[in-house]
Amino acid sequence: MPSSMLLYLLLGWLRPSPPLPPPQPPLPGLEKMSRWPKTDMAVASAATLVAAQCVEAAEAMGAEREHLHSVVSSAVNVRSAGDIMTLTAGAATALRGAATLKARALKEVWNIAAVIPVEKGIGAAGNGAVMGCELLKRTRKGDLHWKIVSVYINRSSQVMLKMKSRHVAGTITKKKKNVxxxxIKDMPAWPGRHLLEGGEHRRYFGLKTVMRGVVEFECRSEREYDIWTQGVSRLISIAAEKRNSRHKV
Structure with a gap:
């Protein structure tokens, strides 16, 4: 090999190699997550699962989806031990929310024992509200929703069922009326309700309507069940008597 070629190869071997490119910064959040101990990752996954189960249980007890949205959102943003504690506390709050709804229903009874005054006189407007409070209603698909329920006799001597939904910030919308x-008394218990606190005292009844068929409701006690079933039955009798008297005139 010529000496000039050997010199060229030697100089090329001795030439320093080009510098390596600078390291790229990690993706946002990746470096932080990579420092998590495996135990923290396991606890985070477990806490997320617990939150999901608690939310599902709270919905089954009748809690509204809007009240649980924040808990579900938190479940996908766990970043630290503090977040895990917040998430678990939020899940417990979701369960307590259902109990709060039930307690609020007892405070919002408008006229729970006004069956006899309706019989004395319906008034110039022709309306006689018998009772109105928040009851747990089951849909045809088995979903549970809290409804502000009232029953009254209208000007046409029809017994009317009015249901209103309560939404965020206390607003009330979606008023639905049915004849x-x-x-329908002594309806079968809804699946799983007997497992809740006081489940053995819960009673169920239905109101057969013209447009929606049978609408099912849950009562928390025998007394509440008797007030609703006997009160609405009495209203139906009063309305029938009024219609008959009109036909005789």
């Missing part, structure tokens, strides 16, 4: 034909 009541019959009270």
């Amino acid at each position: 009541v034909l019959e009270v």
Whole structure:
């Protein structure tokens, strides 16, 4: 090999190699998550699962989806031990929310024992509200929703069922009215409700309506069940008497 070629190869071997490119910064959040101990990762996953189960249980007890949205959002943003504690506390709050709704229903009874005054006189407007409070209603698909329920006799001597939904910030919307034909007593218990606190005292009844068929409700006690079933049955009798008297005139 010529000496000039050997010199060229030697100089190329001795030439310093080009510098390596600077390291790229880690993706946002990746470096922080990589420093998590495996135990923290496991606890975070467990806490997320617990929150999901608690939210599901709270919905089954009748809590509204809007009240649980923040808990679900927190479940996907766990970053630290403090977040895990907040998430678990939020899940417990979701369960307590259902109990709060039930307690609020007892405070919002408008006229729970006004069946006899309706019989004395409906008034110039023709309306006689019998009772109105928040009851747990089951849909045809099995979903549970709290409804502000009232029953009254309208000007046409029809027994009317009015249901209103309560939403965020206490607003009340979606008023639905139906003509009541019959009270259905001693309906079967809803699945799983007997497992809740006081489940053995819960009673169920239905109101057969013209447009929606049978609408099912849950009562928390025998007394509440008797007030609703006997009160609405009495209203149906009063309305029938009024219609008959009109036909005789």
